[in-house]
Amino acid sequence: MPDFDTKPALNTLISQSEIANRVDALAASIAKDTSGSPTILVALLKGSVVFLSDLMRRLHAHGVSPIIDFLIVSSYKDAQESSGSIEIVSDIKSSVEGKTVVLIDDIIDTGRTMLEVKERLEAKQADKVLTVALLDKPSRRKVDISPDYYGFTIDDVFVVGYGLDFAGEYRCLPYIATIDN
Numbered sequence: 001m002p003d004f005d006t007k008p009a010l011n012t013l014i015s016q017s018e019i020a021n022r023v024d025a026l027a028a029s030i031a032k033d034t035s036g037s038p039t040i041l042v043a044l045l046k047g048s049v050v051f052l053s054d055l056m057r058r059l060h061a062h063g064v065s066p067i068i069d070f071l072i073v074s075s076y077k078d079a080q081e082s083s084g085s086i087e088i089v090s091d092i093k094s095s096v097e098g099k100t101v102v103l104i105d106d107i108i109d110t111g112r113t114m115l116e117v118k119e120r121l122e123a124k125q126a127d128k129v130l131t132v133a134l135l136d137k138p139s140r141r142k143v144d145i146s147p148d149y150y151g152f153t154i155d156d157v158f159v160v161g162y163g164l165d166f167a168g169e170y171r172c173l174p175y176i177a178t179i180d181n
């Protein structure tokens with residue numbers, strides 16, 4: 001676990017330009033698959049805020065301008081492991097009934113967050129819920145879900161940057177990095 005007193009070194013895992021290229025490709029696919037249907041982007045705070053802001057502008061470049069809403073769920077706090085079930089801290093304000101929901105998170109780890117939120121949105125009568133994560137750690141999966149769209153598959157390493165944090169730090173880094181112990 002990183003120790004902030006010793007200023008741990010950051011190692012770039014995915015660069016800014018790699019992220020930008022991949023986000024554009026994801027936006028192109030999502031724009032193609034959602035064209036013609038009323039669409040809402042639902043982003044999980046806080047981790048997906050940077051990804052959302054880039055993705056929505058690339059979606060606009062590909063000809064779609066969906067509305068957006070946010071969900072806050074209880075998460076890792078200061079640890080590097082998720083517990084069991086998640087808790088909705090702040091729910092979306094928009095109706096998803098009859099809409100295509102694009103559910104956005106920064107990373108899928110155990111998959112519990114994405115699966116539970118997806119089921120809740122389906123229960124609110126969304127027409128369909130498409131899931132998108134910038135990063136996927138399939139080796140860590142504990143429940144049966146794989147994202148409809150993902151940016152990069154990574155190994156079982158803890159990463160920060162581009163919205164992802166460790167104990168609230170590092171979200172502002174413009175690239176994805178691992179932390180040296």
Ligand code: IMP
Nearest residue numbers: 047082108109110111112113158159164
């Ligand atoms: P899951 O419910 O186990 O899939 O957890 C997903 C959430 O865990 C993400 O939204 C992140 O907030 C957090 N998380 C998982 N892996 C990492 C990581 O490597 N760095 C930072 N946050 C992570």
Ligand code: MG
Nearest residue numbers: 045046047075
């Ligand atoms: Mg998160």
